[in-house]
Amino acid sequence: MTVRDVERDAMRRALALALNGPAGVNPQVGAVILAPDGRILAEGWHRGAGTPHAEVDALSHLSPGEAEGATAVVTLEPCNHTGRTGPCSQALLAAGISRVLYAVDDPGVVSAGGADTLRAAGVEVEADVLGDEGRALLSAWLTVQRLGRPHVTVKWAQSLDGRAAASDGTSQWITGPAAREDVHRRRAMADAIIVGTGTVLADDPSLTARDADGALLAHQPRPVVIGERQTPSGAAVRRHPREPLFLSSRDLTRVLDDLRREGVQRVFVEGGPTLASAFVRAGLVDEVLAYIAPALLGGPRLALDDIGVETIGDAVRLTLSSVERLGEDILLVARPATAPSPANVKDS
Known part of the structure; x- marks a missing residue:
């Protein structure tokens, strides 16, 4: 799979959005939803423990069916578990997202695996998109x-x-x-x-x-x-x-x-x-x-x-x-x- 320039630009935007969230127990994460023609449909970021994750926050700004066939660009691999909130991988599938790009693998013992779940459901997944920039953003959190x-x-x-x-x-x-x-x-x-x-x-x-x-x-x-x-x-x-x-x-x-x-x-x-x-x-x-x-x-x-x-x-x-x-x-x-x-x- 090839990463388009518009998708890299969207990742840069997602990294900037992530900084709106607090640094702390949970990671700073940003997300952008792109239409098939590259238009930005929605944006979101994580606002702290217990609040919707970045992907879900972005999807919440769309009407039902509006994300069908869209691309989700997110700074951290979509989570794959139910904690205070539900798994982002399932939210993306339910919204009809057909392609996902992310920068950094989720290191969590429980939360990792979202990319595999998405691939198994037929979603195109591209990892390590602007990975160095993503790891720099999350450096302290990844160390913890x-x-x-x-x-x-x-x-x-x-x-x-x-x-x-x-x-x-x-x-x-x-x-x-x-x-x-x-x-x-x-x-x-x-x-x-x-x-x-x-x-x-x-x-x-x-x-x-x-x-x-x-x-x-x-x-x-x-x-x-x-x-x-x-x-x-x-x-x-x-x-x-x-x-x-x-x-x-x-x-x-x-x-x-x-x-x-x-x-x-x-x-x-x-x-x-x-x-x-x-x-x-x-x-x-x-x-x-x-x-x-x-x-x-x-x-x-x-x-x-x-x-x-x-x-x-x-x-x-x-x-x-x-x-x-x-x-x-x-x-x-x-x-x-x-x-x-x-x-x-x-x-x-």
């Missing part, structure tokens, strides 16, 4: 489906000799303005930012994402504070534009699962050393950002403490992704040499 939890980035700043603070506990600032600006830019890419109560009590961070002039960036990650000690009523984090979440649980897997259920797809762990080490020790780190300043501090306050390594053979090996100079500082970006095992996630 693969891992069974949000993607976790752990960040720390350190001196050249691996210290996160001076012996008296002071740490502002180890790195320079360029490095700190980069941190804020990356914070704004996350859905949640996690710190321990030790960091809150020692540094009183606001946990906001700001530009070089100190103004708040458009997207703010939700602050999450983990620890049993109480966060003071006057702490800066309590003035964050998003409501902070305070958790006493030491079970990081459970914390991440709770955040996943809240629609969090990307987590930014900012410290301190105890919390960062706990994530590393638990094998829950997908990316490390190490900001290294050309300074020597000495003393006991290491950037990481116990990560469960007793001998060199147990070292947590990483693959270096990039090295970037930020003013006088260096940013090392690394990922685990061994990728986490795929996890099965229940479809929402």
Whole structure:
């Protein structure tokens, strides 16, 4: 089968429509219904868990029989199961759709298989249409489906000799303005930012994402504070534009699962050393950002403490992704040499 230019244009339109929906537990999905002559008959997008999926939303704008012989262009493979809503594959068949094009395969254990159902019913199906663009759109959501939890980035700043603070506990600032600006830019890419109560009590961070002039960036990650000690009523984090979440649980897997259920797809762990080490020790780190300043501090306050390594053979090996100079500082970006095992996630 050949994909026509008008169908590729429709996929680009569907990708744009998908962005109208919320990013969260469910994927952002857009759909366009084309007449046989290439005219757009209807458009739709998914508005969140429990609402009609994009294909059904688009079909709802048409009269009975109007979609007969039409083509459905959708950014994600039509689902094949009944959850809060019915299977999109059956809705397309009932509407008389004769051709379906989609960008990304559905990775769901339960929801996948819509393409096979459509083909078995005699519908022409074309997969991976503008697939790279579709996967880029759904990158964070697809990662959650693969891992069974949000993607976790752990960040720390350190001196050249691996210290996160001076012996008296002071740490502002180890790195320079360029490095700190980069941190804020990356914070704004996350859905949640996690710190321990030790960091809150020692540094009183606001946990906001700001530009070089100190103004708040458009997207703010939700602050999450983990620890049993109480966060003071006057702490800066309590003035964050998003409501902070305070958790006493030491079970990081459970914390991440709770955040996943809240629609969090990307987590930014900012410290301190105890919390960062706990994530590393638990094998829950997908990316490390190490900001290294050309300074020597000495003393006991290491950037990481116990990560469960007793001998060199147990070292947590990483693959270096990039090295970037930020003013006088260096940013090392690394990922685990061994990728986490795929996890099965229940479809929402």
